[in-house]
Amino acid sequence: MRLIANYHTHTALCGHAAGMSGDYIREAIRNGLQEIGISDHGPIPRSFMTPREYADNWLQRQMDETIFETVYLPDLAESIRRYGDRIAIRTGLEIEYVPGHDDYYRWLLTKVEYLVLGIHYFPSVHGLYNAYDRMTAPRIAEYAALAERALATGFFSILAHPDLFLMTYRDADGVLLFDEAAEQATRRIIDAAVKHRVVLEVNGGGPRRGRYPSQDGMDWLYPRTAFWRLVAKTPSARVAIGCDTHNPPDLCDAVIDETIAFAERLNLKLLPRIDLNSERKREP
Template identity: 35%
Template sequence: MISVRANFHTHNYRCGHAEGDVEDYVKEAIKEGYSEIGISDHSPLPKYHFDRMGMNELEGYLGEIREAQRKYNGKITIYKSLEIEYFEDLEDYYRELAQKLDYLLLGLHTYVVNGKLRDSWIINTDEDMINYALHMEKAMKSKLFQIAAHPDLYMSRRMTWSRAAEDAAHIICRAAAETGTVLEINANGIRKNLIYDKNPRRYMYPYKEFWEVAKQYNAGIIASSDCHEPESLNDEAMELARKFSEELGLKVIETIF
């Protein structure tokens, strides 16, 4: 068997909270023996304001990836992507992006309830968990996204699993299986834990009970670094993410291509 090592969730300086340019991550991936890397910085969005790369930086971003593809041709396969929020009224924009990219990474840091934007990092009630899950289900059903980043982000503030948490997990994992969206085990939740606590009782994400639900569905599962510094591409958090999936007996794919 040819061993593929890949990472499909990779940032760079353009988002304003990461270090390094595209080439720095590509070099790190080659150094770590990776055969594929997907560059997926936070996407600019029309109409909605988020603190990330501006629309005027998009061409430069894509140009830098193309340049790296030329320069490292034969050494590593590089894919073009963006991590992006889902808003129903932007579907034309996502379709336009899909023409320029190899895949789109759905990252819901925001969800929408009755037309109002809510912060996925501040989910405190059962109702919010379900609303987050329903928003993700709607996004997946658009079939515009190949991977759903940190689908268990809704648990980041919660210490205990509940009936609603379980229901939310089923909504998300069922939609992933039905739409062929790959679910991501995200090492950045582990990385954030390691800063404060070497042996946390639980990770911010991945959240064990969520992935036990995921196991019951026939959806693809991938582990990603979500690195915001080149040296984090294959760090201790990434090792722990692989260990997490092994211990739960999850079948993790290395590549989506």
Template identity: 30%
Template sequence: MVNYHNHTNLCGHASGTMEDYVSSAINKSLQEFGFSDHAPVPLHLRDGISMNPEETESYINEAVRLKELYRDKIAVRVGFEVDYPIFDTFDNRYFFDERIDFVIGSVHYIKDWGFDNPDNIERFNERPIDDIYSDYYSVLESLVESNLVDIIGHFDLIKKFGHRANGDFTSRITTIAKKMAEKGIVAEINTSGLYKPVKEIYPSKEIVDILFKENVPVTLGSDSHSPDEVCRGYDIAIAMLKAAGYRKVSGFMARKRYDLSLL
């Protein structure tokens, strides 16, 4: 099994060293473990959100060290979770750096609104919920169209606090899924939503069914922010993928995707 979404204490809101995470992953008998810590965000947003631009090299170097050290026990991969639109505090050369195995693209902001931050939750009341969902999926669609990333993180993060759309977004989601399939972009099945107010995996069962129908490849991640969170909720995620029809999950090396069987 694989786990491609894990943070480290570098971001300022997670605990555990990088080596602690690898030890936890080995204990859970994972085949592949990917670091995807938050790429540097602008200074005024950074405190407790991401590493500094000066820390990216030591982050990659430590991942490469662990990759070598534990190569007989687990395949360690290194990437970033980048925000879309991409902040210019993330050095673009990392998109072409051969040490980077994968890049997750995530939408955490609608314009200047960090909508998944509990401190900003009241802004959900400013506009009709369907307008907010529509804006979210517009940004997500642009992220797919940008062709910059390998994986779309937490596809329906906008539901995090339990706000549900009234309208039907099936056709919007199908359009995005078709574009992902065409470009070979992978959807992440992210278990962290189970432990948020929505208490549901990202994305929902309905969306996973659309992704399968449209031939979108998937991978798994627990969005761990402490070593004990590595792979939590995986039994539920694996059952959901199997029920949808999936038999394979994606792994990545040097930004090349490959299939592994969904055991």
């Protein structure tokens, strides 16, 4: 498959990417994309968590609500004005779900067209836990529980890297693990995505981190073969490539081709484009 749309694109405003929306949009036009969505890491208000949790999850390094309104949104509006006649441009955010603040997500959806759910941290027994720290069977279950809860809200069109919870789940020798607990969490996430019509994203950023020993031989941290094998057995699951681009030249490079080839090897049926308006079922 040739990529014709991508809805997962960052900008320099998150503090760990290069370029502004126009740089990615020009790259998309050069590569023949018909549609591009910009979805930088969305702001999470400080009041949603303790100062310790805010710092431990690197939140002070991301755009805040002021930058969102005074820089991000005007930058997108300017790009639509400049390039909107050459490519369909969609406005979005990749964002965490922090339960108990649904009005905030409703407000965000008055400012952008779609939200990509990216879960990097989740409520655990002792407060928020970051999935980059070591994952265990109970933590994996907590990750799946948050995914279920978030997808049920109807705020999210796409679940980014739904297999990210497996990244630090390893056995005593450091081999990436996919056991009964991992399979259960995978099934819970797939079922929730199917039920709430949320697209599962095969993430094109994961392969940039290299391959590591796993039960399936050398494998990416994500997308993980064992996870997507189960998705492939669920014909009702809706799947798309998300480039997760943090640097404009990466938008349609060889790594993205490899990601597409991975999905095709597993017989995943990739959506060429996502109809964001009809996918999102917002609850009142």
